[in-house]
Each structure stands twice: as C-alpha cells, then as structure tokens.
Amino acid sequence: MSKDLRSFLKDLERQMPEDIVRVKREIDPKFEITAIQQHLENQDKFPLLIFEKVKNLKGELSPFKVVTNMFATRQKCAVAMDLSCDQWRMETSFQFAKRSQNLIKPVIVSREEAPVKEVVKVGDEVDLRELPVLTHHEMDGYPYLVDAVIAPDPDTGVYNSSHHRMLIRGKDELGLWMSPRHLWNYCVRAAKKGEALPIAHVLGHHPGFYLGSEALVSMETDEYEVIGGVLNEPLRLVPSEAFGEKLLVPADAEIVVEGEVIPNFRDAEGPFGEFTGYYGPQRWSPVVKVKAITYRKDAYYMNILVGHPDTSILGGIPKEAGIYEEVKKSVPGVKAVHFPISGCCRFHAYISIDKKVDGEGKVAAIASLPYHDELKHVIVVDSDIDPFNEKEVLWAVATRVQASEDVDIIKKVRGGSLDPSSTIHAVGDKMLIDATKPVSRPYAERIKVPQEVMDRIKLDEWIQEV
The missing domain is CATH 2.30.110.10 (Electron Transport, Fmn-binding Protein; Chain A)
Structure with missing residues (x-):
C-alpha cells in the first residue's frame, strides 16, 4: 500500500x-x-x-x-x-x-x-x-x-x-x-x-x-x-x-x-x-x-x-541536515544543527561542535551561511551544550561570549525576501556568534553534582510527588 x-x-x-x-x-x-x-x-x-x-x-x-x-x-x-x-x-x-x-x-x-x-x-x-x-x-x-x-x-x-x-x-x-x-x-x-x-x-x-x-x-x-x-x-x-x-x-x-x-x-x-x-x-x-x-x-x-510551528518545523528539519553536511566539510567535529522556532526555523541556526582548535567556531558559522539565504544569525556552541535546548544555548552566549571578540557581522548580503527587518528587498546582514570556550587557555569549569551521587540517588525513592 x-x-x-x-x-x-x-x-x-x-x-x-x-x-x-x-x-x-x-x-x-x-x-x-x-x-x-x-x-x-x-x-x-x-x-x-x-x-x-x-x-x-x-x-x-x-x-x-x-x-x-x-x-x-x-x-x-x-x-x-x-x-x-x-x-x-x-x-x-x-x-x-x-x-x-x-x-x-x-x-x-x-x-x-x-x-x-x-x-x-x-x-x-x-x-x-x-x-x-x-x-x-x-x-x-x-x-x-x-x-x-x-x-x-x-x-x-x-x-x-x-x-x-x-x-x-x-x-x-x-x-x-x-x-x-x-x-x-x-x-x-x-x-x-x-x-x-x-x-x-x-x-x-x-x-x-x-x-x-x-x-x-x-x-x-x-x-x-x-x-x-x-x-x-x-x-x-x-x-x-x-x-x-x-x-x-x-x-x-x-x-x-x-x-x-x-x-x-x-x-x-x-x-x-x-x-x-x-x-x-x-x-x-x-x-x-x-x-x-x-x-x-x-x-x-x-x-x-503559516506563521506558527506548523510551517516553521516543516521548513526547519530539511535545512538542519543540509547545513550539518556543509559544516562537516570544514569542521569534522560538528555534532548537531538546530533551526529553532524562535527564529521561525529560517533565521536562526544553533550549531554544536566538538571544538579542537581556536577559530573552529567561526569557521562553522561561516560555512553554514551559503546553504540558505534566509539564515541571519548563527550561534556556535560546544558539544556540552544541547542546541535543541534554547535555555542552554543562551546560557552559553551569556557566559562564553565577549562581543568585541566573538561576534562578527557581515553587512548587506543576499537575504530572505520576506524578512520584515530588511531595508533593502532581499538584502540583509548576517551575525555570527562564537559561543565556544577557548582551547588555548584555561576556562572556568561548569558546576555539577558528582555523577556517582546522581546515579545513586533515585528521585522517586526520596520524593513521590513533585
């Protein structure tokens, strides 16, 4: 059938x-x-x-x-x-x-x-x-x-x-x-x-x-x-x-x-x-x-x-896979690509990479741009960040980004024909944010509860209703 x-x-x-x-x-x-x-x-x-x-x-x-x-x-x-x-x-x-x-x-x-x-x-x-x-x-x-x-x-x-x-x-x-x-x-x-x-x-x-x-x-x-x-x-x-x-x-x-x-x-x-x-x-x-x-x-x-998740997700999933393949050509350590609903699944891309050398974050962001002209803002994060969890992505931006060093803007390039913020039809700016930690110098450690204790303490044994 x-x-x-x-x-x-x-x-x-x-x-x-x-x-x-x-x-x-x-x-x-x-x-x-x-x-x-x-x-x-x-x-x-x-x-x-x-x-x-x-x-x-x-x-x-x-x-x-x-x-x-x-x-x-x-x-x-x-x-x-x-x-x-x-x-x-x-x-x-x-x-x-x-x-x-x-x-x-x-x-x-x-x-x-x-x-x-x-x-x-x-x-x-x-x-x-x-x-x-x-x-x-x-x-x-x-x-x-x-x-x-x-x-x-x-x-x-x-x-x-x-x-x-x-x-x-x-x-x-x-x-x-x-x-x-x-x-x-x-x-x-x-x-x-x-x-x-x-x-x-x-x-x-x-x-x-x-x-x-x-x-x-x-x-x-x-x-x-x-x-x-x-x-x-x-x-x-x-x-x-x-x-x-x-x-x-x-x-x-x-x-x-x-x-x-x-x-x-x-x-x-x-x-x-x-x-x-x-x-x-x-x-x-x-x-x-x-x-x-x-x-x-x-x-x-x-x-x-149209204008809601029903059309956003439909357009986002095909683009994620395509950009993943494009980024992989330049950054083999790419882990995932997500087009979030907050960017209409067109304008924003979150890319996670297993970073090996400094500069890979920017390379990943640049590699993603030619694939889809509507893409405006690219945020690259480390592999400890889930790109499908927007709270984690924005936390990485808040704690791993200095704008003068980690944000780049490319002005007046081809963009989407329906972008309401464009001042010239189908022309706009691209913003690249490298929210990855540096490799060449020490960086603060994320806080965490010991994994052995997390595995040993079963929540339902301690709290029946939450």
Whole structure:
C-alpha cells in the first residue's frame, strides 16, 4: 500500500494516539479554526486537529474534513520519517538527509488506480468556493491555499514542488505569490515564450511529500524523485485532467487543484500572514486560471498554519541536515544543527561542535551561511551544550561570549525576501556568534553534582510527588 495522508494518520494513531484531536462541532473556516489553534498554542499544545464539520466558502457544510497541525511538533515529523516519536532531534534530520539524497523515480498509474480521481470536476463544474479554504489571520485579504505547488520545467520537464500561498480570487481563479526561486524561474521562462505554465496545488498527502518539497536542491533535480526518496518508495503519479501527461500529479493526494499561470498578467495579491509572524505586503502577482479539481470521495482538506510551528518545523528539519553536511566539510567535529522556532526555523541556526582548535567556531558559522539565504544569525556552541535546548544555548552566549571578540557581522548580503527587518528587498546582514570556550587557555569549569551521587540517588525513592 502506497504512503498517503491516511497511512500517516494510522501510524500516528499507533505511536501518539493522544496527539490526534477530532472536533465534531460545525465550524467556519474564516478565523475560527485558527482561533482554536492559537488557543492551543497559547497553552503550548500542538495536537494534530481534524475538523469534521467545516463550512465551505459558500457558507454550506463541506463534505471535506479539515486536517491541520500536521507538522506542529518534531515528534510528528519523526513518525512521518518512519522513526519512533522520541527520535525527534538530529535523528529526524539525519533520516531526512539520507532519504532525500536517495532519489527514487516516480511511477505512473492509470486514472482507475488513482484515488485522487474518484471525483473529477472540469470546466464550468470547477468552483473553488466549494472547498473549506481557511482565512488564517485578521488582516489576510482573502482565503488562501497554502500547501505544495508542483510544476514541470517549461524546457526540461523536470518537476519542482514547493510551498506557495495562493489566494481565492473567484470560482476558478487564484493569485500566486512566489519568492525568486525555482517556480518563479519556471514562470519567467514560460512567460518569455508567451506560454502559460501548468501547475497543480496538492491539498493533502503524506507529510513526507511536503517535507520533500522543502529540500534545497538544484534546479536540475527532479523533486518528484526527491519526494520518493523521502517517502522511501516511488511516488505514484497520474496524468492531470487539464494537461494530460504534460502535468503529472500525485495519484494518492486527497485533493488536487489544476491550473495554469497566465503569462505576462498580474493583479493585486495580499496581504497575508507569513512564516515570519508578520503580514507580507500586497504585491502585483501572477494569476492562475483553474482548469480542474479532482479529489477522493471522502477527502481531507489539509491546511498548514503559516506563521506558527506548523510551517516553521516543516521548513526547519530539511535545512538542519543540509547545513550539518556543509559544516562537516570544514569542521569534522560538528555534532548537531538546530533551526529553532524562535527564529521561525529560517533565521536562526544553533550549531554544536566538538571544538579542537581556536577559530573552529567561526569557521562553522561561516560555512553554514551559503546553504540558505534566509539564515541571519548563527550561534556556535560546544558539544556540552544541547542546541535543541534554547535555555542552554543562551546560557552559553551569556557566559562564553565577549562581543568585541566573538561576534562578527557581515553587512548587506543576499537575504530572505520576506524578512520584515530588511531595508533593502532581499538584502540583509548576517551575525555570527562564537559561543565556544577557548582551547588555548584555561576556562572556568561548569558546576555539577558528582555523577556517582546522581546515579545513586533515585528521585522517586526520596520524593513521590513533585
């Protein structure tokens, strides 16, 4: 049986049954679902949520259940990578790195074999308003689709899969925002030829599909093969309704929206609450004409809550493994890399190393920067510091750093296009903090209780309730 959203839910039910919460009351997708998520987040709770009675954009009860918070904890991502839920630190990142580098070619199946073809709507039947599309935050201008968008390279046919926001402009029209990366490049090249670019928005699949879509690979790499590697099995594809074999879509998806990017035409898009926790401004962005919607009869509508851990962790895990490998080339003693939620899992990186000589901390920090342009602040710590424990990282900064010696700033280099602190678009500064102890001179010892006594004194033998 091929992996899909349903197989993941079964795996999660086996390992973390308490982490699945079903909401049976009728609910509106405009702010009400995200209000529940925000209430839970305020209590530091991030269960996977399944809303069973959700209105669509017409105000009618939708046949689709909404599932969200799939990536809101690393434990769930560990399960998605076929690990135990307690293997959520570097084990998950290493598993992703290993699998994403093991490319597996997809297989094409017939329409009869594809669950996503159980219901097909084309032409006048297409109506995006029948979907339970969420409006997430107060100033969001429209309801938005926020899952993975796939498209073939207009010249080579190689597939890209990446996450983009798409606003609902009407029954068969979407607005698309893209950072200047692969999909943007596809659209530019297609537009120069005066051609529309066929794309599809994949609303629901196994979480490995979306983790694979976050892999930082070259434009020549087929990301369907990357996703297959992350899933550890060939991704099943099926010809699209609107474009046939010119656009192959995931056969085991829950819902697929097929369309084409209209060449050389733009309209207002935004604002939208972005991964930074701030609103991205309104921009002139490409418009997508929707040609078909296909889905399972009992489909789940998957939503990723942008600007919260659900999207932060999804983007962070793939980057940790990649930066680990880059740093290892220069600093073999690297132990772990963590992108913390406090930095949106994009802007901050904590790197622990087994330091052998002075200067290695700065080398590790410098080596990490080219891998991802959104990375702004790198803190390098010794191997006695757990980079997944932010309290320890900041303690190391407080007690092992002198700013004049251990902090370096690189000004005005390429940065993220959505960084709200940038004064020049997609240009910013990088700060490197070497919070490691010196090797060439003595340094104060950390305090500790003798380990022999810690092993001998069993807390439950002395205190029954804490």
